[in-house]
Amino acid sequence: MTTILLTSKERSIFKELAAQFSDNQIISEWVGSAQEAISELTDKKFDLFIVSEDLPDMTGRQLIEEALFKNAMMNSVVLSQLPHDKFHETYEGLGVLMQLSLNPEKQDAQNILDYLNRIEQIQQQMGTIKGESNR
Amino acid sequence: MENGKIAIPSNGAGGLGGTRAGHFGHCDVFTLIDVENGEIKEVSTLQNQEHVQGGCMVPVNLLSENRVNALIVGGIGMRPLMGFRQVGIDVYHDDQRAEIEPVVKDLIAGKLPQISNDQVCGGGGGQ
Numbered sequence: 673m674t675t676i677l678l679t680s681k682e683r684s685i686f687k688e689l690a691a692q693f694s695d696n697q698i699i700s701e702w703v704g705s706a707q708e709a710i711s712e713l714t715d716k717k718f719d720l721f722i723v724s725e726d727l728p729d730m731t732g733r734q735l736i737e738e739a740l741f742k743n744a745m746m747n748s749v750v751l752s753q754l755p756h757d758k759f760h761e762t763y764e765g766l767g768v769l770m771q772l773s774l775n776p777e778k779q780d781a782q783n784i785l786d787y788l789n790r791i792e793q794i795q796q797q798m799g800t801i802k803g804e805s806n807r
Numbered sequence: 808m809e810n811g812k813i814a815i816p817s818n819g820a821g822g823l824g825g826t827r828a829g830h831f832g833h834c835d836v837f838t839l840i841d842v843e844n845g846e847i848k849e850v851s852t853l854q855n856q857e858h859v860q861g862g863c864m865v866p867v868n869l870l871s872e873n874r875v876n877a878l879i880v881g882g883i884g885m886r887p888l889m890g891f892r893q894v895g896i897d898v899y900h901d902d903q904r905a906e907i908e909p910v911v912k913d914l915i916a917g918k919l920p921q922i923s924n925d926q927v928c929g930g931g932g933g934q
Contacts, residue, residue: 737885744889745864765884765928767863791862 674788675717676700679709679735680724680751685775689722692781706730706738713742720788724751724774736766747791749784751776808915811876813840814853814896815907821852826905831880832858832866832887839873840911847911863887867894879910879919885927898922 676693678686683702693700703709706729713721721739725732732750739746751772752759759771769787772780816834818826828834834855841849853873856865867890870878878891881902891898900922901910913919 740886740889744867744886744893765886767884767886787859790859791865794856794859794862794865795868797856 674698674719676720676722677709677712677718678702678722679706679727680704681726681728685724685751686722688778689776689781692778696781696785698785706735709735710738710742713739713746717743718746720769720784721746721748722751722772722784723748725753726751726774733762733766736763736768740766747788808842808877808917809845811842812874813842813877813879813911813914814838814870814873814875815840815879815911816855817852817907821907823847823850823908823911825907827879827881827907827910829881831878831883832863837866837870837875838907839875842915845915847915864890867891867896870896877914879914880922882928883922885924888922888924888927900926 676698678690678700680686681704683704686702690700701712703712706727723732723735727735732752736748739748747769749769749772750763751774753774754762769784815838816828816831817836817838818828819835821836821838823838825838836855837853839851839853840847853869856869863884863886867887871894875896877897877899879899879901883898888898898921899914899919901919904910910919
């Protein structure tokens with residue numbers, strides 16, 4: 673069962689995303705601050721962390737970094753108004769799956785799920801790969 | 808290192824006489840060095856997997872499943888570094904030498920430092 677933590681100042685911005693996830697039998701939880709998110713991530717394991725940059729108590733990058741210390745295996749998505757190149761520069765090295773607008777739509781949820789499936793397929797393909805001796 | 812398996816992101820066919828890839832996630836292969844009693848016992852290579860945005864846990868899991876204990880990088884992002892630590896793979900750092908053999912020998916001799924959090928790529932921390 674996939675579990676998702678949604679974090680933003682206003683819950684309503686995730687209305688369409690949460691509905692689409694629910695339609696796909698995916699559980700999503702919402703919290704309204706970075707501190708609440710860190711607390712949730714300390715207590716529970718999530719598969720995906722979706723963060724809006726409008727949080728009052730921490731930048732998006734700071735929060736993603738904090739989350740990595742809890743669980744680096746969890747994927748992340750950031751809602752941001754930054755231009756693409758600035759976004760890449762800001763979040764470089766944090767392995768963010770994708771950038772979404774501050775008002776994500778249903779199709780964005782489907783894109784996230786498709787992307788997660790793609791990564792899962794790559795992981796499954798490598799299950800049989802072992803090193804080849806060359807000495 | 809007395810015993811264990813070392814992975815080095817490598818260019819082309821890899822191997823002990825090969826060269827290191829600058830970005831581990833985009834390397835062609837991983838050269839794997841089995842160390843026994845402080846000596847190189849066996850050298851093998853492992854094909855890297857497709858790299859997709861956000862898919863930096865793919866090589867983490869690949870190396871973990873191949874029972875790697877140590878990785879030598881020239882640079883790495885925060886997420887894969889945390890991932891390697893969480894699966895028990897120590898990450899060592901050398902951003903000066905392109906050749907595989909001397910950094911492997913230094914690691915076995917205990918002369919290679921582990922990478923620190925402020926040496927990761929991105930976020931103004933430098934590449």
